[in-house]
Each structure stands twice: as structure tokens, then as C-alpha cells.
Amino acid sequence: MNQLYKDHRCLWEIDTSYDGIEIIDADNRDQSVLSFIRKGKKGEMLVCVFNMAPVERPDFTIGLPVAGIYEEIWNTELEQWGGVWKEHNQTVQTQEGLWKDYEQTLTFTLPAMGASIWKIKRRIKPTKKVANKTQKGVENEE
Numbered sequence: 001m002n003q004l005y006k007d008h009r010c011l012w013e014i015d016t017s018y019d020g021i022e023i024i025d026a027d028n029r030d031q032s033v034l035s036f037i038r039k040g041k042k043g044e045m046l047v048c049v050f051n052m053a054p055v056e057r058p059d060f061t062i063g064l065p066v067a068g069i070y071e072e073i074w075n076t077e078l079e080q081w082g083g084v085w086k087e088h089n090q091t092v093q094t095q096e097g098l099w100k101d102y103e104q105t106l107t108f109t110l111p112a113m114g115a116s117i118w119k120i121k122r123r124i125k126p127t128k129k130v131a132n133k134t135q136k137g138v139e140n141e142e
Contacts, residue, residue, distance in 0.1 A: 004074055008119075010040030024049075024062050025100065031055075033110065035062050046073075047118040049110055057110040063102025068123040069093045070106055077111030089116065096126055 005011050014020025024035040024047070032053040038046045047064065051057060064070075071091045077083035094104040103126065110116055 004117075008038075008040075008044075008046055008073075010038045010044045010046055013040045022065070024064070024102070031057065033057070033060070037065075045120065047106070049116045049118075051110045051112060051114055051116075054112050056112040059107055060110040061099065061105050061107045063099030064094055064104045064106050065102055066120060066123060067094050067096070067104045067126045068120045070118045071121045072108070072116055073119045074115065074117035075111060076114040076116075083111065083114070085111065091121060093124070096128065 010020070020039050022037040022039065024037060026034055026036075028034070031051070033049065033051050035047070035049040038048060045066070047062070047070065049060075049062060051060075069091060070093075072088040075081075075083075075085060075088055077085040078088070079086060089108045092106055092108055094106050096103065097105045099105045106118065108116065108118075
């Protein structure tokens with residue numbers, strides 16, 4: 001775990017400012033999931049998702065600010081960390097869709113009582129603008 005921390009400067013580089021973290025969802029009390037992004041000075045970022053319930057969540061979706069192909073770099077349910085999974089989630093491409101304040105979504109399996117950390121492997125340009133919003137998470141009909 002220390003190696004992960006050392007290898008990814010965005011986990012510690014901007015610790016003294018709110019610029020180093022972006023909360024994706026801190027209100028998911030029904031599923032007991034917390035998600036946020038840690039950011040570095042050069043634009044690097046890690047997406048961190050924590051499931052505090054003893055329930056695996058297949059097809060779990062979060063919103064993201066950057067379209068791209070994401071690779072899971074940490075999963076606490078892997079055998080090497082005492083879990084039962086033999087391999088990471090597959091590499092996933094974001095999908096266009098409105099999720100809270102985000103126009104991109106990422107869907108994956110979130111381990112029970114565990115953490116999943118994702119790194120953008122390749123940024124891609126979104127193909128279209130998602131519907132306008134008037135309020136947080138509310139779409140306008142056009």
C-alpha cells in the first residue's frame with residue numbers, strides 16, 4: 001500500500017488545499033458508498049470509491065468529469081490483500097450520461113466492505129453535450 005501512495009503523487013501532493021480533492025458522492029447513505037477524486041499538480045487524478053457495506057455492488061455507477069478509458073489500480077478484494085477476487089475489474093470506458101453534476105459515468109463492480117481506485121488510462125473527447133441542467137442533477141427538457 002505504501003508503494004501505491006508513493007507512486008501516485010495526486011494522493012498527497014495537494015494535501016493542504018481543497019484543490020487536491022473533488023467529492024463525487026458523499027451522500028450515498030442508502031448504499032454506504034463514498035467516492036471522490038484525488039488530484040495532482042499536473043492534472044493527474046485517481047478516482048477512489050469506498051463501499052462500507054457487506055454487499056458487493058455489481059454494475060455500480062458513479063459520475064466523472066473526464067471522458068476516458070479507466071483502469072482499476074487498487075482493489076481491496078483481491079487475493080493479495082486477503083480477499084477472494086483473482087483479478088481486477090476490467091478496464092472500462094466512460095459512457096455519456098448525466099449523473100449529478102457530471103456528464104460522464106463509469107460502471108463497475110464495487111467490492112463489499114472494500115475500496116476500488118481507478119486511474120485514467122487514456123482521455124477521450126466526448127461525442128456530444130449532455131442535456132442542460134437548471135439545478136444540481138436535474139435535466140432540462142429541450
